Amino acid sequence: MDASDVGADLKEVLIPASRLQERVAELAAEIDADYAECDLLLVGVLKGAVMIMADLARAMRLPVEMDWMAVSSYGSGTKSSGVVRILKDLDADISGRHVLIVEDIVDSGLTLSWLVGNLRSRQPASLRLCVLLRKPGAARMDVDVAYTGFDIANEFVVGYGLDYAERYRNLPFIGTLAPHVYGGDQAPAPGGPPDQAGAGPEGLERPGERAGEHPGNTISDGER
Numbered sequence: 567m568d569a570s571d572v573g574a575d576l577k578e579v580l581i582p583a584s585r586l587q588e589r590v591a592e593l594a595a596e597i598d599a600d601y602a603e604c605d606l607l608l609v610g611v612l613k614g615a616v617m618i619m620a621d622l623a624r625a626m627r628l629p630v631e632m633d634w635m636a637v638s639s640y641g642s643g644t645k646s647s648g649v650v651r652i653l654k655d656l657d658a659d660i661s662g663r664h665v666l667i668v669e670d671i672v673d674s675g676l677t678l679s680w681l682v683g684n685l686r687s688r689q690p691a692s693l694r695l696c697v698l699l700r701k702p703g704a705a706r707m708d709v710d711v712a713y714t715g716f717d718i719a720n721e722f723v724v725g726y727g728l729d730y731a732e733r734y735r736n737l738p739f740i741g742t743l744a745p746h747v748y749g750g751d752q753a754p755a756p757g758g759p760p761d762q763a764g765a766g767p768e769g770l771e772r773p774g775e776r777a778g779e780h781p782g783n784t785i786s787d788g789e790r
């Protein structure tokens with residue numbers, strides 16, 4: 567699937583497929599170096615992390631194990647309570663293991679901070695996070711991301727695993743959608759279309775500021 571297959575639904579390509587692959591290879595090399603002496607378990611968070619997990623694991627030289635979790639945030643309308651429900655738990659017992667959580671995006675950070683707390687209570691030898699995309703809101707939560715692909719602005723993105731109402735996950739790039747897709751003239755509130763099941767965990771309400779520029783892998787206008 568590519569831009570031509572979604573036609574006018576696509577507003578803008580933010581991160582082209584080639585740039586995603588380049589960055590994933592860099593992350594894989596970093597993780598390889600950091601875990602050279604370890605037996606590493608990658609834990610992917612379904613469904614959004616499927617693409618990053620598959621590409622990251624294949625770009626790595628170390629033999630890794632892969633496991634999956636599916637979680638959903640309890641929402642009260644438009645606000646996330648930060649209380650998360652496990653839809654699919656890990657198959658593996660992670661006590662004493664080196665675990666790296668692989669996630670598509672960290673926005674408010676509520677989901678990941680809950681997940682980190684939950685997995686930490688199972689006593690892994692180590693527990694770190696690898697996130698493809700980080701929105702500015704994550705800085706306010708105590709979520710320590712060891713490996714970040716790109717810092718992006720606070721706008722709703724799709725592709726490369728990320729969905730809007732379960733669609734657009736199989737686009738090979740990260741992009742934004744045209745307002746008509748959301749059923750109105752307006753783009754959704756930054757961070758997600760409100761009250762959209764499938765857009766995020768129960769349509770979290772998020773603040774509307776733009777990203778602060780982080781050096782390194784912030785997507786600048788030139789790259790969009």
Ligand code: IMP
Pocket residue numbers: 614670671672673674675676677678721722723724728729730757758765766767770
């Ligand atoms: P958090 O708990 O606010 O960090 O929410 C993280 C989750 O919200 C991600 O795992 C995604 O499922 C969803 N999400 C947040 N922002 C976006 C986006 O821009 N596009 C698609 N899903 C998003």
Ligand code: MG
Pocket residue numbers: 611612613614615669670671
């Ligand atoms: Mg996710």
